[in-house]
Amino acid sequence: MAQYTRVSGIVGLITLQNPPVNALSAAVRQGIVDKVETALSDPKVKSVVICGQNGIFCGGADIKEFGPKMSGPPLIPMIHAIEAANKPVVAAIEGSALGGGLELALGCHYRIAHSKARLGLPEVTLGLLPAAGGSQRLPRLIGVPAALDLITTGRHVTAAEALQLGIVDQVTDNNTVDAAVKFALSVAGQSLDARRISTYPCPQPSHLDALFEEVMQKVRQSARGAMAPVACVQAVRAAATLPYTQGLEREKELMATLFTSGQARALQYIFFAQRAVGRWRMPSGAGWDTSKHRPVNKAAVIGLGTMGQGITVALAQTGLSVVAIETQEKQLMKAKQAVSSTLERGAKRRGVAPPLDRISYSQNIQAVADVDLVIEAVFEDMGLKMEVFQQLSAVCKPGTVLCTNTSALDMDQLASETPNPELVVGMHFFSPAHVMKLLEVVYGPRSSPQAVATAMQLGKKMGKASVVVGNCRGFVGNRMLMPYSEQAFFLLEEGATPELVDRALEEFGFSMGLFRMSDLAGLDVGWRVRKSAGLAEPREASGQSARIRKGYRYSPIADLICEQGRFGQKTGSGWYQYDKPGSRVARSDPWLHSFLEQYRARHGLVARSIDHQEVLERCLYAMINEGFRILEDGIAAGPEDIDVIYVFGYGWPRHRGGPMFYASMVGLAKVLERLEHYHQAHPDVPYLQPCSLLKRLVASGSPPVHRWREVIKKLHSQL
Ligand SMILES: CCCCCCCCCCCCC/C=C/C(=O)SCCNC(=O)CCNC(=O)[C@H](O)C(C)(C)COP(=O)(O)OP(=O)(O)OC[C@H]1O[C@@H](n2cnc3c(N)ncnc32)[C@H](O)[C@@H]1OP(=O)(O)O
Numbered sequence: 001m002a003q004y005t006r007v008s009g010i011v012g013l014i015t016l017q018n019p020p021v022n023a024l025s026a027a028v029r030q031g032i033v034d035k036v037e038t039a040l041s042d043p044k045v046k047s048v049v050i051c052g053q054n055g056i057f058c059g060g061a062d063i064k065e066f067g068p069k070m071s072g073p074p075l076i077p078m079i080h081a082i083e084a085a086n087k088p089v090v091a092a093i094e095g096s097a098l099g100g101g102l103e104l105a106l107g108c109h110y111r112i113a114h115s116k117a118r119l120g121l122p123e124v125t126l127g128l129l130p131a132a133g134g135s136q137r138l139p140r141l142i143g144v145p146a147a148l149d150l151i152t153t154g155r156h157v158t159a160a161e162a163l164q165l166g167i168v169d170q171v172t173d174n175n176t177v178d179a180a181v182k183f184a185l186s187v188a189g190q191s192l193d194a195r196r197i198s199t200y201p202c203p204q205p206s207h208l209d210a211l212f213e214e215v216m217q218k219v220r221q222s223a224r225g226a227m228a229p230v231a232c233v234q235a236v237r238a239a240a241t242l243p244y245t246q247g248l249e250r251e252k253e254l255m256a257t258l259f260t261s262g263q264a265r266a267l268q269y270i271f272f273a274q275r276a277v278g279r280w281r282m283p284s285g286a287g288w289d290t291s292k293h294r295p296v297n298k299a300a301v302i303g304l305g306t307m308g309q310g311i312t313v314a315l316a317q318t319g320l321s322v323v324a325i326e327t328q329e330k331q332l333m334k335a336k337q338a339v340s341s342t343l344e345r346g347a348k349r350r351g352v353a354p355p356l357d358r359i360s361y362s363q364n365i366q367a368v369a370d371v372d373l374v375i376e377a378v379f380e381d382m383g384l385k386m387e388v389f390q391q392l393s394a395v396c397k398p399g400t401v402l403c404t405n406t407s408a409l410d411m412d413q414l415a416s417e418t419p420n421p422e423l424v425v426g427m428h429f430f431s432p433a434h435v436m437k438l439l440e441v442v443y444g445p446r447s448s449p450q451a452v453a454t455a456m457q458l459g460k461k462m463g464k465a466s467v468v469v470g471n472c473r474g475f476v477g478n479r480m481l482m483p484y485s486e487q488a489f490f491l492l493e494e495g496a497t498p499e500l501v502d503r504a505l506e507e508f509g510f511s512m513g514l515f516r517m518s519d520l521a522g523l524d525v526g527w528r529v530r531k532s533a534g535l536a537e538p539r540e541a542s543g544q545s546a547r548i549r550k551g552y553r554y555s556p557i558a559d560l561i562c563e564q565g566r567f568g569q570k571t572g573s574g575w576y577q578y579d580k581p582g583s584r585v586a587r588s589d590p591w592l593h594s595f596l597e598q599y600r601a602r603h604g605l606v607a608r609s610i611d612h613q614e615v616l617e618r619c620l621y622a623m624i625n626e627g628f629r630i631l632e633d634g635i636a637a638g639p640e641d642i643d644v645i646y647v648f649g650y651g652w653p654r655h656r657g658g659p660m661f662y663a664s665m666v667g668l669a670k671v672l673e674r675l676e677h678y679h680q681a682h683p684d685v686p687y688l689q690p691c692s693l694l695k696r697l698v699a700s701g702s703p704p705v706h707r708w709r710e711v712i713k714k715l716h717s718q719l
Pocket of ligand 1: 021058060061064068098100101128129131256260276
């Protein structure tokens with residue numbers, strides 16, 4: 001797991017070998033310990049280079065081996081032995097040096113990086129901290145403010161930034177190992193006293209206490225209940241205020257609380273889930289490993305409203321040629337200006353030229369004749385979309401993949417209107433499309449695996465967390481929102497306020513509670529959907545039938561709010577009030593509170609006291625129950641797909657791992673019991689009726705989340 005050779009006569013070269021990322025497994029750590037010993041005890045060897053196989057230095061500790069019983073040599077003494085060596089040790093960093101990989105490099109006396117390498121301490125994103133001395137060495141090397149930034153955000157830096165910060169000593173465009181060996185030859189025999197980072201005093205910033213207080217406040221605010229960022233600040237504070245060995249003790253203590261925490265498990269689950277969703281499969285059995293994508297060099301976007309503009313920006317930033325079509329001249333001009341200024345702002349931030357010349361604008365759909373893929377993003381109207389798809393089928397070259405960016409319409413119906421339904425897939429982007437990381441790739445019964453593979457490959461290229469889902473109303477994300485928001489409306493009827501519901505959800509960790517989120521997204525969107533589903537019809541203002549649709553309980557509260565023209569932030573009022581239309585600061589609205597009181601009085605409802613626990617259980621368990629139905633229906637292939645969708649597209653707190661993972665942490669039996677309880681209290685609410693997959697999982701002993709697929713498979717094979 002680590003290879004040793006002698007090069008240039010006097011340099012011992014140790015190569016980490018653990019594909020694909022040379023993670024520091026027990027075997028790799030043992031290999032390093034053994035080979036370092038070999039190099040240091042070989043009198044012919046005057047200096048040592050450590051590198052990684054296959055163009056990557058090291059992706060950090062092996063996350064798959066994390067657990068209560070870890071074997072193999074521990075990292076800290078291993079890195080200490082390297083730092084204490086009496087021969088210079090040089091890290092040759094290609095690809096990535098992340099987490100334990102960078103900590104290993106910080107134990108070396110010199111670091112040479114390839115210009116394309118990325119370095120970082122991303123442990124915080126896994127619910128951990130750099131506990132192999134990283135939290136103590138990095139501040140000593142680059143100062144407290146820069147170390148705090150890197151350790152609390154986990155961001156990766158380029159080799160150029162690493163050089164500027166002082167993390168690496170040299171950057172090369174050439175062969176990194178050759179450069180490191182040359183460097184190792186040049187420093188052989190030199191004193192290492194000034195090269196052992198753990199012996200450096202930590203640079204003391206002025207106003208140390210104020211700095212830490214400020215950073216801690218910022219971190220607590222953005223962490224939304226996540227423990228690791230707070231522990232990272234505490235560890236760096238230890239580096240700034242304690243001698244190295246005591247700081248290391250503190251680092252260990254803090255790591256011990258994180259390492260076995262549910263948050264670390266959740267974050268590590270999401271890390272692997274994000275990768276697992278790339279291994280998609282359709283019910284036919286075709287999937288990522290059997291389906292070849294078509295190359296996409298040129299794409300078109302049809303319809304340049306907010307969504308179309310965002311998609312155009314995202315495609316251009318990915319490096320594609322884009323044909324942007326908008327039939328309305330005025331809108332085309334407006335969109336062109338908006339797209340250009342977004343691209344310019346983004347390019348300025350990244351210090352590159354804006355890719356303006358990659359986009360050609362046209363009012364004429366004929367301009368899409370030579371593109372490889374089209375994304376239709378016109379208004380959510382089936383008639384209009386069908387018309388566009390018929391035109392596309394006539395204009396596009398054979399084989400062009402036709403994607404619709406719908407969030408609510410039936411893409412099978414759309415596909416059936418085209419002569420080549422196998423080329424049709426849904427690409428459900430989230431607004432703003434150039435910012436939001438989530439993409440639902442929707443297949444219908446006739447979508448070809450190649451079309452799905454093409455959309456997935458494009459999503460990957462755009463840096464999206466792309467998830468393949470089946471076609472149904474709302475797909476996965478929006479379908480699960482229905483029971484979630486329905487429960488929130490019922491809670492308002494029963495005595496809650498938007499503030500109470502939002503506070504409970506935000507304390508749970510959501511970036512925004514449901515009502516604040518609805519105000520941001522616009523209340524009219526859901527109203528339109530409810531109207532088209534025949535739910536939001538004008539009825540008598542009171543009486544039983546006002547709150548019943550199709551025999552089940554229904555709350556018209558949101559419809560009544562919309563009837564007042566309160567569509568959220570854009571109109572200056574919704575569930576909250578705002579200083580003016582477009583303003584973002586939500587303020588409690590006395591009008592809404594008196595509206596709720598009058599509504600309850602009109603319907604003979606008596607307000608009762610509702611606590612946070614009930615808000616969470618009713619909103620989240622109803623949503624989770626729908627998640628199980630989605631799995632049962634085969635719309636999502638596994639719990640990971642749902643969890644990635646919720647973490648990347650719906651503000652679900654990452655440190656809680658997504659709704660399905662959360663259910664497994666709460667305990668499936670408990671979720672089932674609470675759903676049964678609430679369904680008994682509200683028998684006219686079908687979303688609260690526990691789904692049979694949930695019951696089946698509980699009956700089979702509540703297996704861990706990674707084993708649910710087996711139960712689902714069995715269930716499907718019995719149908
Ligand atoms: C009881 C109390 C005890 C308390 C104390 C115990 C302490 C003991 C532990 C001490 C720990 C010390 C501190 C160090 C911690 C760490 O180092 S944590 C790991 C930090 N590293 C990362 O977060 C990097 C994660 N990886 C990546 O970001 C990317 O993979 C990459 C390296 C940039 C490469 O990207 P790309 O080329 O796009 O490939 P991917 O698809 O992402 O990955 C390929 C496969 O490799 C798997 N993988 C990646 N990294 C790791 C890893 N570190 N460990 C294990 N596996 C890894 C990844 O999952 C992919 O595989 P599949 O999932 O099968 O597709």
